[in-house]
Amino acid sequence: MFNIETHIKAGSVQEAISLLMENPNARLIAGGTDVLIKLREGKPAFRHLVDIHGLAELNGIEKLPDNTLVIGSGTTFTQAIESDIIQTHIPILTDAAGSVGGPQIRNVATIGGNICNGVTSADSASPLFSLNALLSLQGPDGTRHLPIADFYKGPGRVDLGPGEILTAIRIRPEDYEQAFGYYYKYAMRNAMDIATIGCAVCLKTSGGTLTDYRLAFGVAGPVPIRCREAEKAVKGHPLTPALLEKIAATVVRDVNPRTSWRASKEFRLNIITELSKRATKKALTRAGEELS
Amino acid sequence: MAVGKSVKRIDAVAKVTGRARYTEDFFEPDMLTAKYVRSTIAHGRVTAVNTDKARQIEGVEAVFTYEDVPQTTFATAGHPMALSEVHKDVEDRLLLTRDVRFMGDEIAIVVARNELAASEAAGLVEVEYETYDPLIDPEDILAQDARPIHEGRSNIVGEHNYTFGGDVDQAFDQADHVVEGRFATAMVQHCQLENHIAHAYMDDLDKIVIVSSTQIPHIARRIVGEALGMPLSRIRVIKPFLGGGFGNKQDVVLEPMVAFLTLKLNGRAVQINMTREECMLCTRNRHPFYIDVKTGVMNDGTLVARDMDAISITGAYASHGHAIAAAGGSKQSSLYPKAATRFHARTLYANIPVAGAMRAYGTPQVIYALECATEDAARKIGMDPVEFRLKNVARQGDINLLSNKEILSCGLVECLERGRDFIDWNRKKKDYEQFKTGPIRKGLGVACLSYASGTYPVCVEIAGSRIALNQDGTVHVLVGATEIGQGSDTVVAQMVAQTLSFPYEDVLVVQAQDTDVTPFDTGAYASRQAYVVSNAVFKAANQLRDRILAHAGIMTDEDPKHLDIVNARIVDNRTSEAVMDMKTLAIDSFYHKERGGQLTAEISYKTTTNAPVFGCTFVDVTVDIPLCKITVNQIINVHDSGVIINPVQAAGQVHGGAFMGLGAALSEEFLIDPESGYVYNNNLLDYKFPTFTDVPPLNHDFVETFEPTSGYGNKALGEPPVVSPPPAIRNAVLDATGICINTLPMSPHTLFSAFKSHGFLDGKGGQHV
Numbered sequence A: 001m002f003n004i005e006t007h008i009k010a011g012s013v014q015e016a017i018s019l020l021m022e023n024p025n026a027r028l029i030a031g032g033t034d035v036l037i038k039l040r041e042g043k044p045a046f047r048h049l050v051d052i053h054g055l056a057e058l059n060g061i062e063k064l065p066d067n068t069l070v071i072g073s074g075t076t077f078t079q080a081i082e083s084d085i086i087q088t089h090i091p092i093l094t095d096a097a098g099s100v101g102g103p104q105i106r107n108v109a110t111i112g113g114n115i116c117n118g119v120t121s122a123d124s125a126s127p128l129f130s131l132n133a134l135l136s137l138q139g140p141d142g143t144r145h146l147p148i149a150d151f152y153k154g155p156g157r158v159d160l161g162p163g164e165i166l167t168a169i170r171i172r173p174e175d176y177e178q179a180f181g182y183y184y185k186y187a188m189r190n191a192m193d194i195a196t197i198g199c200a201v202c203l204k205t206s207g208g209t210l211t212d213y214r215l216a217f218g219v220a221g222p223v224p225i226r227c228r229e230a231e232k233a234v235k236g237h238p239l240t241p242a243l244l245e246k247i248a249a250t251v252v253r254d255v256n257p258r259t260s261w262r263a264s265k266e267f268r269l270n271i272i273t274e275l276s277k278r279a280t281k282k283a284l285t286r287a288g289e290e291l292s
Numbered sequence B: 001m002a003v004g005k006s007v008k009r010i011d012a013v014a015k016v017t018g019r020a021r022y023t024e025d026f027f028e029p030d031m032l033t034a035k036y037v038r039s040t041i042a043h044g045r046v047t048a049v050n051t052d053k054a055r056q057i058e059g060v061e062a063v064f065t066y067e068d069v070p071q072t073t074f075a076t077a078g079h080p081m082a083l084s085e086v087h088k089d090v091e092d093r094l095l096l097t098r099d100v101r102f103m104g105d106e107i108a109i110v111v112a113r114n115e116l117a118a119s120e121a122a123g124l125v126e127v128e129y130e131t132y133d134p135l136i137d138p139e140d141i142l143a144q145d146a147r148p149i150h151e152g153r154s155n156i157v158g159e160h161n162y163t164f165g166g167d168v169d170q171a172f173d174q175a176d177h178v179v180e181g182r183f184a185t186a187m188v189q190h191c192q193l194e195n196h197i198a199h200a201y202m203d204d205l206d207k208i209v210i211v212s213s214t215q216i217p218h219i220a221r222r223i224v225g226e227a228l229g230m231p232l233s234r235i236r237v238i239k240p241f242l243g244g245g246f247g248n249k250q251d252v253v254l255e256p257m258v259a260f261l262t263l264k265l266n267g268r269a270v271q272i273n274m275t276r277e278e279c280m281l282c283t284r285n286r287h288p289f290y291i292d293v294k295t296g297v298m299n300d301g302t303l304v305a306r307d308m309d310a311i312s313i314t315g316a317y318a319s320h321g322h323a324i325a326a327a328g329g330s331k332q333s334s335l336y337p338k339a340a341t342r343f344h345a346r347t348l349y350a351n352i353p354v355a356g357a358m359r360a361y362g363t364p365q366v367i368y369a370l371e372c373a374t375e376d377a378a379r380k381i382g383m384d385p386v387e388f389r390l391k392n393v394a395r396q397g398d399i400n401l402l403s404n405k406e407i408l409s410c411g412l413v414e415c416l417e418r419g420r421d422f423i424d425w426n427r428k429k430k431d432y433e434q435f436k437t438g439p440i441r442k443g444l445g446v447a448c449l450s451y452a453s454g455t456y457p458v459c460v461e462i463a464g465s466r467i468a469l470n471q472d473g474t475v476h477v478l479v480g481a482t483e484i485g486q487g488s489d490t491v492v493a494q495m496v497a498q499t500l501s502f503p504y505e506d507v508l509v510v511q512a513q514d515t516d517v518t519p520f521d522t523g524a525y526a527s528r529q530a531y532v533v534s535n536a537v538f539k540a541a542n543q544l545r546d547r548i549l550a551h552a553g554i555m556t557d558e559d560p561k562h563l564d565i566v567n568a569r570i571v572d573n574r575t576s577e578a579v580m581d582m583k584t585l586a587i588d589s590f591y592h593k594e595r596g597g598q599l600t601a602e603i604s605y606k607t608t609t610n611a612p613v614f615g616c617t618f619v620d621v622t623v624d625i626p627l628c629k630i631t632v633n634q635i636i637n638v639h640d641s642g643v644i645i646n647p648v649q650a651a652g653q654v655h656g657g658a659f660m661g662l663g664a665a666l667s668e669e670f671l672i673d674p675e676s677g678y679v680y681n682n683n684l685l686d687y688k689f690p691t692f693t694d695v696p697p698l699n700h701d702f703v704e705t706f707e708p709t710s711g712y713g714n715k716a717l718g719e720p721p722v723v724s725p726p727p728a729i730r731n732a733v734l735d736a737t738g739i740c741i742n743t744l745p746m747s748p749h750t751l752f753s754a755f756k757s758h759g760f761l762d763g764k765g766g767q768h769v
C-alpha cells in the first residue's frame, strides 16, 4: 500500500511541465522503480505524482542526419539493450543497461529516471560521462543542453529547475565515432545489485598509441566522476602493458571513495585500480588492439 | 510401483496456475490489520509509552502495549512438549515487552482498518527508554559484571559436554600431529519466499481459528494455548499452502498475537502480514557460531582425536536456544565414529535478532568447522583430502558411539568416490598445479556431512495417518505431516499408492492442515517428515489393504488370502485374474444393506529410531585475487538418503540446499553494528542472497542404500544438502591460494582482508601476486 495523494497522468511533455508548475510539491514518475521504493519507505516527498510513464515524445532512439545520437529519456533499459543503434555505436551503454537489476526492472526502469535520481551508483551515468553526453532539459522557458558532468550537484541532487524535465540524452559524433568503450560493473551479485564500483572507459587509438581516453567511475565519489588526471597522463601513450600500470597508478588521485558499511575505502580503491585496467583492456580489445 | 518414480507433484498445477491459496489469499469480512511498534534501541527498558497520537489516526481500532498482555512467559520453539525438565524449552517471551533485548523488539501493537493507518499510527506511538550497553560480543556477554539480558537468568542459555570414543587427552598425546583452528560463521537468514503471515478470528465466542503460514500447526495450537492460558481445544490452527519455511516457521511467531488480538476485539478477524524487512529482522535466523577445533592425526592418515569448543549466539530470545548447538555437535559421531571426540558448547543470549531453527539446525556451523579442520589435518600429513576421508569416515556396521546404535545403512564411501569421479579430481589436481601463483588461481575442494532423520531420542517422533476408501474407488489420505513446499504430500501419496497397489492418481492427499481434523503429527522440521510419516503410512495402508481384501472375500466368498490388489483391482492370486475393480468393491462396502461400511484405516505411530544420512560436496573454484572474488566453476552434492522416493523432488531439495549453502559460503550475512546492535541490511538488496546468475549449474547424485528402520527404505534429505558446500568451497580456496579463510561468508570483503594480511594486496590499489 502506498500513500499517494495525487497522481496525474500527463498527456504530453508540455502538460507535464504545466502540472509541475501548478503543484510545486509534485514530482515526476517515469518507470517508478526508484519512486515507488521511496514511497514504500514512507517518504512524504513523492505523495504528489505527475506521471510521464510511456509518453511517446520521450521514447525512441535515433541517429540524426549529423550523426548525433538521441536517446529519449523514457527509453527503458530493455529498449536500450535491444536497440541496433546503441549496439552498433555505443555498446558501452548495452553493457550498462544489461547490468541493471533484473529483467522485470529493465522492462520498466528508464534511462532518464536513472540519471535524474542523482545517485552515484546509477549504471548508465558513468558510461554517459565517458561519452560526454549532453542532457536536453525542457522547462517552462524552453530547452537547454547541459553536459552530464554539470548535471550532478551532490548525492541525490541534480540540476533540474522548477518544471524541468529531462527529455533526451544526446551523444555527439566526435564522442563516439571511432571510439570504443566498455562498462565494468563490480557488485556483490551478478544481478539485482547496485554497483560497489562502476567503471566506464571510452577510447580511441591510432598508430599504436592512445589518442583519446575517457575514464569515468560511479561510487568512487559522492557523484559519478571523470578521471581527468589519469586521462591526461595516458593520452598519447603507446599501447604497451605499461599503459595499464600508468592508469592504475594515476587513477587513485582522481577518485574519492569513502568507507561505508557496504565497503571500506581501501576495498573500493583496490577495485577501482583493478577495474581501470580491466575495463581499458576490454575497450582496447573492442578496438581490435592488443598491448605489446 | 509409485515409489522411486518422479511422479508429478500433487500441487504442481495449482501452484503454477496461481490457483493454490496461501494464507494471504484467505480473508475474512472486515479483517483488521495489526502493526507492531518496534524498539529503536537494542538494549534497555521502556520508561514511558504514549499512544494518544496513534489512537487519533482515522481507522485505528485499538492500541495495545506491554501493559495489556498476559504476564506469563512462554517458549516459542516448535518442539513437541518435553515431559522431562532437561529438554524443556526456555520460557522467556511475552506477547509484548517492556524490556528491550534487540533493535526491533515488540513493545506495542496497533490494530487498524488498513495497513496505511496501522503503519502511520505505529510510527506515532512515542516510546521513552532507559538504555543499556548492547551486549553483542561473546566476551562482553560472558563478562562477570555483564547485565543479564533476561532478568533472573544467566546469559548462558545452555551448556553441555560430551565425549565418546575413549580418552580424548590421551589420544591427543599419542597423535603424531595436532592441528588447531578457529572458525566463525555468520548470522544468516532463511529468506523463504512467503513472509510470516497469520490471521485469527472467532467463529463463535468460544473458539479461536488461526490461519497461519506455519510448519507446525499442532505445536502452534499448543503454544497459543500456553501463551493465552486457554485450553488447547479452544484453538484451531489451519495451515493452507505454504511458500517455504526452512525452519523460520518452526517457531511460533505471529500466532499467539493474532489470537490475542481477536480475543480482545470480540472475535473480529485480525491479520499480521510482515514486510520482508520485518521478517528479516524480527522473526528468526541462523545462530552465528565461534568454534575452536583441535584434531589429532597419525602419519598414516588415521584420525585419532578431536576436540571442539563452540559458542553459539541465540540473540535476544532463546527460541530453539541450546538445542541447536547440541544437535549440531551430535552429527560428528556418525561422520567420524572412530576418533576420540570431545564436544563442549555454550549458547548465549545477545542483543541481536533472534536465532532459531534453520535448515540443518546447528549442523552447518559444526560441520563447517569440522570439515575445515579435517582438511587441515589431511594437509598437515600431506595426504590427499579424499583419501584421508575415505580412510576415516563411517561405514555400514560402525557404531555411532553417541547413540550406541549401529549404522544400518551408509553409502558415504561410494558418495566420495562418485563425487571424485564427477569432478575429475585426479586429472584436475595435476592441471591446476600451474594455477597456484599469479592473480587467477584454481583449486578443488571436498567436504562430507552426516545428519539425522529426526529428533529421537531427544524428542518424541510421532506421526499419524488416516486413509479412507471413497465410493469411486479412490482413497483420501489425511496426514499430520505438513506440506510446506518440500513435496511431502506427493511422497505420502506415492507411499500409499505403493502399498495399496493403487495408481498414484487415485490417492488424494487432503492438502490443508486443520488441527481439528488432521491426525496428530508435530510438523515439518528436522528432515523428519518423510522418514517418520513413512511408518505410519505404511502401517495404515497395509491395514486398509487388509480391510479391502476382507471385504472382497465377503463379496466373493473367497478366503482373502487368495486375493490381492493389483493396480486397484482385486485379483485372484492363484490365477492372476481380475475379480472386480475397486469402485465395485467400494460401492458394495458403502451401500450394501447388511455388510461392509466405509473402509478406513488410521494409525498413530511413534518412531524410535533415527537413521543417520550421509553426503559430500565437491567443488572446483577459481579465485580472482585482485577482484577478491571466488567463482565456483563446478559443484556436485552426492547424498546417501536411503531409497529416493521421488528423484525429481529429491533433486529439488539438493539443488535448493546447495544454493543456500553457496549463499552462506560466499555472500550472506547480517551486518550488525557492534556498538548499537543496528542491523544494516535486513532487506534483499543489501543482504546478498544469491540470484540465479550467481550460482553455477547444480549437480547431484544419489547413492541409494536401503534403510531398514523406515517404511520405504528412505532417510532424511531436506536439510543435509545445505551443510557441506561451505567447507568444500573453503577447502578449494585453500587449495587454490594456500590461505585458510576460516570465517563465513568468504565475501569479497573477507577475501580482501585475508589477501591484504598475506601481502597479496596492499590496500592502496597495489598487488603483489
Ligand SMILES: Cc1cc2nc3c(=O)[nH]c(=O)nc-3n(C[C@H](O)[C@H](O)[C@H](O)COP(=O)(O)OP(=O)(O)OC[C@H]3O[C@@H](n4cnc5c(N)ncnc54)[C@H](O)[C@@H]3O)c2cc1C
Pocket (backbone or CB within 6 Å): A027, A028, A029, A030, A031, A032, A033, A034, A035, A036, A037, A052, A073, A074, A099, A100, A101, A102, A105, A108, A109, A110, A111, A112, A113, A114, A115, A116, A117, A121, A122, A123, A124, A160, A164, A165, A166, A167, A192, A193, A194, A195
Ligand atoms: C530491484 C531494483 C533493482 C535495481 N537495480 C539497479 C541497478 O542495477 N542499477 C541502477 O543503476 N539502478 C538500479 N535500480 C534503480 C532504478 O531502477 C533505476 O535508477 C531506474 O533507472 C530509475 O528509472 P525509473 O524510470 O524507474 O525512475 P522513477 O522511479 O520513475 O524516477 C526516478 C527519479 O527521477 C525523476 N525522473 C524520472 N524521469 C524524469 C525525467 N524525464 N525528467 C526529470 N526527472 C525524472 C523522478 O522524479 C525521480 O526522482 C534498481 C531498482 C530496483 C527496484
